[in-house]
Amino acid sequence: MLRSFALATLLLATTAHADTADGEALKVMSWDQIVAEAKGGTVNWFMWGGSDVINQYVSDHVGGILARDYGITLNRVGVADAAEVVNLVLSEKAAGVTDAGSVDLIWINGENFRSMRQGDLAFCGYTDLLPNNALVDWKNPAIANDFGVPVDGCEVPWNTAQFAFAHDGATLPAPPTSIPALIDWIKANPGRFTYPAPPDFTGSVFVRHVFYYAAGGAENLLGPFDQAKYDAAAAKTWAILNEIEPFLWREGRTYPNTIVQLNELFANNEVALTFNYEPAQFGLAVTAGTYPETTRSFGLTDGTIGNTNYTLIPFNSPNKAAALVVQNLLLSAEEQLEKAKPEVWGAAPAIDITRTPAEIQAGFAAIKAHPSVVPASELAQAALPELQADWITAIEDGWRANVGN
Structure with a gap:
């Protein structure tokens, strides 16, 4: 269950242990010195809290290693959207809180990363300090750029992900497998489909798939925001989404607010399809008994x-050394393998596996995907790029004005 955001931030702001070294001082330290500086610290990690499996992995597994090996306390703070945390850091900066912020680490990407960069809210220029940074292929543009915004040493990759749909093969053996086929299927099966209202992260990416289709393909939208291209694709997109609205769950009179709510509708068989940016979630839901064993996923x-997600340290984190230790642990070959295991999480790695030791590579090769989870290699055959952040903001604002109203 998500914690009370306001209460959590108040408590954390008053109880966080602070490193004695500031960010610039850390940049001239050795890694051993940083680890020593971090000992006894607390890292307040604000992250999406909608998955019990991810929450348990972070709090128990990662938190356990940090406490045992580094003397660091990990305090996971669950939020509904990273935008809440961006606004919190922004408000602290406006109030002159420059070295005693309540946030030490954020799970982030996309528009929220862009906002942090534009507001000078991110701690930058430190990634080479992390020993495990050697495992990252920064020459890969999908890693070096976050929704078109250069990372420039301001965040550390954690996972890669690609969007997929899920259905119950027992009740829907032949699901629609393209956007035009889905549009036709929705009209022919009223009440059996819906999507979360943007700016919910997953609902927003579904709308972008329709936007790509309306634009004639993602290749027609790449690059900086183009108002003329946006207007042409947006008009078609809103027409499509308004056309299918009466055929949605509850006749489109309301939309789920979050992906968690959509997953519940699917689990209760109120809708026939769900989707997720991390297909591993489908297998975890089957294992937990939430989804039927006949659940299958597809691209x-x-x-x-597809995209990459990251962790970021705010400029005013009072526990930067400890946050660096957390990031280095998350980036390690061992932890990238651990969270890739279907029974743990099933998250795709953000490191270059070929740079890891032979035993780690063997561990990745030995992973057997859950039968409900579409193989990442299959999804990758038809992977679409993310748009630059300005496009996404315009699409979300356009949806609210033209569809969600």
């Missing part, structure tokens, strides 16, 4: 969107 023949 679209016209492609699905």
